[in-house]
Amino acid sequence: MSSAPNVHEVARRAGVSIATVSRVFNTPDVVLPQTRQLVQRVAHEVGYVPNANARTLRTQRSRVLGVVLPTLLNPVFAECLQGIAQAATAAGYSILPLTSEYVRETEDHCVSVLAAANVDGLILVLADPATSTGLRRVVQRKLPYVLVYNRHPDHPCVSIDGESAVAELVGTLAMMGHRDIAMVSGVLANSDRAQQRYRGYLAGMRAARLRGTRLIEVPFVESGVDHLAKILAGPGRPTAMVCSNDLLAIRCVRAAHLSGLNVPGDLTVTGFDGIALGEDLTPMLSTVTQPNDALGSRSVQLIVQALAAGEALTPHSSVTLEYGFREGESCAAPPETASQPQRATRASRRRT
Amino acid sequence: MSSAPNVHEVARRAGVSIATVSRVFNTPDVVLPQTRQLVQRVAHEVGYVPNANARTLRTQRSRVLGVVLPTLLNPVFAECLQGIAQAATAAGYSILPLTSEYVRETEDHCVSVLAAANVDGLILVLADPATSTGLRRVVQRKLPYVLVYNRHPDHPCVSIDGESAVAELVGTLAMMGHRDIAMVSGVLANSDRAQQRYRGYLAGMRAARLRGTRLIEVPFVESGVDHLAKILAGPGRPTAMVCSNDLLAIRCVRAAHLSGLNVPGDLTVTGFDGIALGEDLTPMLSTVTQPNDALGSRSVQLIVQALAAGEALTPHSSVTLEYGFREGESCAAPPETASQPQRATRASRRRT
DNA sequence: CTGTTAGCGCTTTCAA
DNA sequence: TTGAAAGCGCTAACAG
Numbered sequence: 001m002s003s004a005p006n007v008h009e010v011a012r013r014a015g016v017s018i019a020t021v022s023r024v025f026n027t028p029d030v031v032l033p034q035t036r037q038l039v040q041r042v043a044h045e046v047g048y049v050p051n052a053n054a055r056t057l058r059t060q061r062s063r064v065l066g067v068v069l070p071t072l073l074n075p076v077f078a079e080c081l082q083g084i085a086q087a088a089t090a091a092g093y094s095i096l097p098l099t100s101e102y103v104r105e106t107e108d109h110c111v112s113v114l115a116a117a118n119v120d121g122l123i124l125v126l127a128d129p130a131t132s133t134g135l136r137r138v139v140q141r142k143l144p145y146v147l148v149y150n151r152h153p154d155h156p157c158v159s160i161d162g163e164s165a166v167a168e169l170v171g172t173l174a175m176m177g178h179r180d181i182a183m184v185s186g187v188l189a190n191s192d193r194a195q196q197r198y199r200g201y202l203a204g205m206r207a208a209r210l211r212g213t214r215l216i217e218v219p220f221v222e223s224g225v226d227h228l229a230k231i232l233a234g235p236g237r238p239t240a241m242v243c244s245n246d247l248l249a250i251r252c253v254r255a256a257h258l259s260g261l262n263v264p265g266d267l268t269v270t271g272f273d274g275i276a277l278g279e280d281l282t283p284m285l286s287t288v289t290q291p292n293d294a295l296g297s298r299s300v301q302l303i304v305q306a307l308a309a310g311e312a313l314t315p316h317s318s319v320t321l322e323y324g325f326r327e328g329e330s331c332a333a334p335p336e337t338a339s340q341p342q343r344a345t346r347a348s349r350r351r352t
Numbered sequence: 353m354s355s356a357p358n359v360h361e362v363a364r365r366a367g368v369s370i371a372t373v374s375r376v377f378n379t380p381d382v383v384l385p386q387t388r389q390l391v392q393r394v395a396h397e398v399g400y401v402p403n404a405n406a407r408t409l410r411t412q413r414s415r416v417l418g419v420v421l422p423t424l425l426n427p428v429f430a431e432c433l434q435g436i437a438q439a440a441t442a443a444g445y446s447i448l449p450l451t452s453e454y455v456r457e458t459e460d461h462c463v464s465v466l467a468a469a470n471v472d473g474l475i476l477v478l479a480d481p482a483t484s485t486g487l488r489r490v491v492q493r494k495l496p497y498v499l500v501y502n503r504h505p506d507h508p509c510v511s512i513d514g515e516s517a518v519a520e521l522v523g524t525l526a527m528m529g530h531r532d533i534a535m536v537s538g539v540l541a542n543s544d545r546a547q548q549r550y551r552g553y554l555a556g557m558r559a560a561r562l563r564g565t566r567l568i569e570v571p572f573v574e575s576g577v578d579h580l581a582k583i584l585a586g587p588g589r590p591t592a593m594v595c596s597n598d599l600l601a602i603r604c605v606r607a608a609h610l611s612g613l614n615v616p617g618d619l620t621v622t623g624f625d626g627i628a629l630g631e632d633l634t635p636m637l638s639t640v641t642q643p644n645d646a647l648g649s650r651s652v653q654l655i656v657q658a659l660a661a662g663e664a665l666t667p668h669s670s671v672t673l674e675y676g677f678r679e680g681e682s683c684a685a686p687p688e689t690a691s692q693p694q695r696a697t698r699a700s701r702r703r704t
Numbered sequence: 705c706t707g708t709t710a711g712c713g714c715t716t717t718c719a720a
Numbered sequence: 721t722t723g724a725a726a727g728c729g730c731t732a733a734c735a736g
Binding site for chain 1: 602
């Protein structure tokens with residue numbers, strides 16, 4: 001409602017020129033200590049803060065990184081954003097986070113908004129880089145960008161090898177005696193990560209010489225618990241469910257309970273993502289852990305570094321971080337095989 | 353890296369003046385259809401998007417709402433932000449969300465950043481409005497603002513009556529036979545909501561003629577599960593734990609499990625917030641539910657409306673939304689009283 | 705070390 | 721209906 005004080009106001013009150021005021025905020029050491037302190041005092045008194053828009057307009061750099069995430073309702077992305085925020089602050093950048101809600105058009109729109117806001121760089125978590133029109137626009141406008149979680153040979157990415165992780169996990173389950181292992185996923189077409197993990201599942205099953213692969217796609221209308229419970233209550237239910245993310249795994253555990261099944265006694269459930277909350281659940285969620293905040297901070301570092309160097313990031317700069325496994329308590333040998341549930345003990349680590 | 357196209361570029365290519373280009377984007381109907389279409393075509397071709405900074409600088413309004421939240425790692429605030437984002441989009445506003453991480457200085461800093469960004473209004477979730485220096489600055493700069501979750505007679509707030517909610521909840525527990533009811537909270541000094549809820553606890557205990565009040569403050573170093581488990585393993589443990597938020601409740605359930613206690617058989621646990629995830633847990637979390645997204649969207653509506661009217665919001669415009677109770681499965685009569693756990697059936701509602 | 709001045713991209717009178 | 725021109729708040733030459 002009231003007009004914010006500007007350089008003129010401060011300059012007038014301090015009896016100096018607007019240039020001096022500007023210098024105090026940009027190159028303080030170039031102005032006489034005495035003058036500097038005077039200006040600082042006056043600025044503080046009137047509550048002057050340099051207008052970021054004017055500054056951006058003039059300098060052609062905003063020191064802002066645009067961030068596009070699918071949603072913040074999934075803690076995975078909230079954790080990642082946390083990492084992004086911290087790293088950005090450390091590097092002297094602000095962030096402007098937007099969510100696409102997994103809608104293609106929204107993803108597109110986010111890119112437009114961020115471009116209009118003159119962000120210096122973009123950190124993107126896309127549904128699927130291969131088909132993203134927003135990404136195409138970013139490339140053709142030559143905006144510096146990096147993808148996170150996504151993996152694609154044509155783009156700079158910070159990610160983990162989800163395929164190997166799931167393959168490895170399935171191998172472990174097979175060694176524990178599981179033969180009926182199902183994969184639970186959101187709609188595959190909606191996410192390259194889901195596809196990646198599904199490929200890992202298939203590879204793992206193949207490697208273990210298990211033929212009965214099964215994909216349970218949970219359309220994300222409602223939470224999907226009822227749908228899952230129905231499957232578990234029916235005949236021929238799997239002994240293990242490998243879920244494409246932790247939220248889905250939590251729902252599987254719930255569905256098992258609703259079907260009168262004990263986890264892990266009657267049913268093994270594993271997740272993917274390693275959200276912090278999973279550690280506080282009972283049973284503690286067995287899951288593939290990603291370094292979510294590191295994925296975020298690493299992407300900031302990459303882009304900030306590219307910005308400093310003045311050259312765009314290439315697919316060549318892609319980084320694959322390590323994943324891990326949390327043993328948890330939702331995993332055991334299948335009921336037929338072991339008289340008493342035996343825990344998984346494997347907790348290996350892998351890099352690519 | 354590459355310079356974005358601007359009005360001049362588009363004007364030149366379309367053979368019109370920059371003013372006409374501007375009009376096409378701001379008052380399309382005032383320009384000849386033929387000219388308009390030409391400009392639109394050219395703009396689209398070169399991928400022109402009006403520079404938001406320049407526009408803001410010139411018009412002195414950004415159509416951006418600044419949002420300050422404690423953290424996004426607690427789904428409560430992510431849910432609220434979701435509501436804010438939707439309502440803002442619907443009203444033609446963008447949002448600029450920042451997190452304070454419950455640090456006073458950061459809260460302050462967020463306000464500065466948002467002021468510098470020329471946001472048209474502020475939506476704030478503060479640690480404590482009574483002591484926030486950031487808020488003081490907002491007021492003295494006469495920035496339009498509204499507080500969410502916080503409650504304070506001197507400020508416009510969108511909130512629920514947490515005190516009554518907890519009091520009511522405690523009453524219900526007492527009626528179920530609980531006498532040893534403890535309150536579990538984060539550090540009280542860190543949040544006016546925690547204080548509010550604690551007052552409700554005290555009031556509820558008083559109303560039920562229960563004298564043994566007990567506050568368990570969980571410092572948020574680590575998750576606090578070990579601390580809680582230790583308390584539960586010791587003598588004189590309560591039969592019910594009323595938690596100040598759902599995340600804490602989840603940890604209490606975990607702690608109970610680690611101490612060999614069954615929830616709700618041996619211990620009743622209730623939460624506060626009504627995060628969506630609580631519904632998928634086993635036992636399903638019994639909790640006070642807040643309309644998190646409505647709190648967010650309502651605050652947007654208030655501020656947008658004030659902006660349109662050109663007059664600031666006053667404490668008078670404060671809105672109290674209704675809370676509810678989710679029965680859940682983490683609540684039962686205390687072990688001494690009932691041979692078999694009996695469920696709470698109360699699910700009342702209250703407004704203030 | 706400090707002041708004057710041009711101009712970032714845009715909107716908006718004011719004229720035509 | 722369209723164009724010319726001023727100016728939002730700031731920074732960065734350039735002079736002094």
